[in-house]
Amino acid sequence: SDQIPLNRLKVDYVLCYKYKKRRASKPRLSVTSNGSLPVPIPMPITGRWDSEAESGEAGAPAGDMEESKLSEEEKALMREEFESGLLEAGLQLERDKENEAKGQITGFIRLHIPWPILSREAELQKIKVAVKKKCELRKRTGTAGAWDSLVTKVNTPFQPDVPDFDVHKDSQTNLHFKTLKHPFIRDKLHLYDINSTETVFDNATRSRIVAEIISRTTCRHSCQTTGINSLLARGVYISAYPLHDGSFTRRGRRDQRNDRQLLHEEWANYGVMHKYQPVDLIRKYFGEQIGLYFAWLGVxxxxxxxxxVLGIIVFLYGIFTVDTNVPSQETCDDNLNITMCPLCDGVCDYWHLSTVCSLARASYLFDNGATVFFAIFMSLWAAWFLEHWKRRQMCLKYSWDLTSLEDEEEEMRPEYEEALQEKKAKVKAMSKKKVYKYIYLHVYLLQIHVSSLQH
Structure with missing residues (x-):
């Protein structure tokens, strides 16, 4: 058999779908992580699935029919063609069925990318891999070195306790070396620092490569569509996602934490809100786009x-000087007995200015003489923030090797595309009806004209 049981391989991606149950089956475990959970008995994918093929007779319940107008048989055909395309692309698939809920069975399909396909896609996408050659990092000496040491000591409490995977320390010479990376080339594996083909690319990179493959796989016979997003919009699949690296809670030693546990303890935790974000680790785990977003949010x-701080100072200045403000004093002085004209005609009466004393004092707290300087500062701050983020963004793009990438145009959302196609179909049907009406009217008038000529 060409299907390798995935309980011995990494699960790089999971596709989830629902279909109508026709016969009883034993409940199976859920696919939740790449950790050490027990793995269900694999079921080979060969041809059509019996229980799913029978589902075309019964049809979907009312709730699913509202989400998608496709029948269960059409969904099964589209899934079969899409998964055949994934097999042709070189992915290995394993199908697993889940427990029942209201007559519906949730099925899971595990995707694994073998080394030949992984290495080919990594070379095409020019993913960088560490080479054997290292670069020695030398510290600056003199005044510059003393300043660097001082800045490092001051920033140490604010730095996340995350290891730097690109910097290594030699235990014998106490020298620091930086890992050099080069775009992956399959024919030059001897140049890379590779111990095993299973550990060359981390789970996030493997999942991104699989996501790229399933986003370009097409369904041409059952439906004219490309990619998993279109199938998700049509309800063929209900979800598609990569797996996390096990549980986020640490059970072993501190130096045995995986990336997810590091992010949970050093980032997604209120106890470390005073520290900088580990943007490199965020980028490694979630990708460049999410990494840049959180980098912008941190800046x-x-x-x-x-x-x-300046706003608090301006507010405190207003509190301390409100009693010396002449307009507020005159407004709040009852002895002046300043009477104001009615606010409206006919109904409103005259009123005393002292009745708005509290409003005048509260307005002065936020609108005093120092507010002018605060407004000038904010106009300068906006330009400062923009230039600072541009500089930070270029540094991140250089360190993450994103300088050669161009901004991709935003693609049309599959949900919007599906709704647009439905609207086009309705407009086309209405236009056909109008054309038929015009044809009938023309024929009717022609008959009347011919009959009038005969008489």
């Missing part, structure tokens, strides 16, 4: 500290 939050 924005960090640079909001000066305006916040």
């Amino acid at each position: 924005y939050t960090q640079l909001l500290i000066p305006p916040s």
